[in-house]
Amino acid sequence: MMERPRLTGRDLRPLLDIAIRGTDWWLEEMRGMLPRRWREAGAPHGRLIARREDEIYRFGRYEDGVWNPVEPVAAAPVVVCLPATAGLSRPVRLPPLPPSDLRRMIALDIDRLTPFEADQVLIDTRILSRDGGGQVVAVGVVRREDAETALDHARKSGLCPTGLALEDEDGVPRFDFLAAMPKPPVRWSPARLWGLAAALAAINLTVSTLSDVAALEEVRQTAEMRRPLALSAAKLRDTVTAESARRAALQQRRQRSDPLPLLDSLSATLPDTVWVQRLEWDGSTLRLDGWSRDLDDSALLALVEADPLLANARIEPSSRPPRPPRRPFDIVAIRDPEAAR
Secondary structure, three states: OOOOOOOOHHHHHHHHHHHHHHHHHHHHHHOOOOHHHHHHHHHHOOOOOEEEEEEEEEEEEEEOOOOEOOOOOOOOOOEEEEEEHHHEEEEEEEEOHHHHHHHHHHHHHHHHHOOOOOOHEEEEEEEEEEEEEEEEEEEEEEEEHHHHHHHHHHHHHHOEEEEEEEEOOOOOOEOOOHHHHOOOOOOOOHHHHHHHHHHHHHHHHHHHHHHHHHHHHHHHHHHOOOHHHHHHHHHHHHHHHHHHHHHHHHHHHHHOOOHHHHHHHHHOOOOOEEEEEEEOOOOOOEEEEEEEOOOOOHHHHHHHHHHOOOOEEEEEOOOOEEEEEEEEEEEEEEEEOOOOO
């Protein structure tokens, strides 16, 4: 029996990394489409700021450009703010691109804008103004080593950094370099990966079901639209069927009332010694009046009854006297309805 292959976390990790990067790119693109006041709603100057001065962290918030000291809450998320001397900031005019593309473009040209290589620094941007031909972007740069040192010191001091800002010339924290730092790889257990696969399968089943329901509804609407045409076609079919049945019944009735088959059958049944002088036919009853030379009434009646097209033959009294060797006969029979089919 073939063993089923086991799916491990190592098998799905590349796909998971691609999915995470794709999600981050999509979120960044969506964020770039928001109005500026919405994008800056979570800027460092509106959150709890942790400033390191002489090995001591001072906490506060910048509200309307004013520093308001506050008492920190235990394990509260803070933005670690670096002094202006810890990084570089300058305005640059660039084409109208989304933030993610701006950072990539600046990273390619960072050795011209700063004395550092791209892998030595963290980069963030902030849009200052826009016009029809481009936009003015504030580019902030800090050394990667200084940023990691500041974050490590903050964590060792019991803080929970959720951002890394740089002061501008007015002392207001700007930028957020924490988003530019590489994220640790996500480690998912096989159970969570199987759960994710089950969730995706359920979503796929739901989408397929909804698609089938939509297709069925479309078919129903199409059928409703074509219902009048179908009713007309059904009515025409019933009319044609009824006309065909009427024509078949008429043809059968004509065949049953046609005297020629009877004459042909009697010519074959009756011998040459029997003469029919008068034949009456009304479509269902046959009357034979004539003379017979050798056959009496019973023999002649037997011959008529043997005819496949006739039934219920009987002898009627004849008003004519016999003329030896001829004898008169008067026989009445009906057309056999079974033989007419």
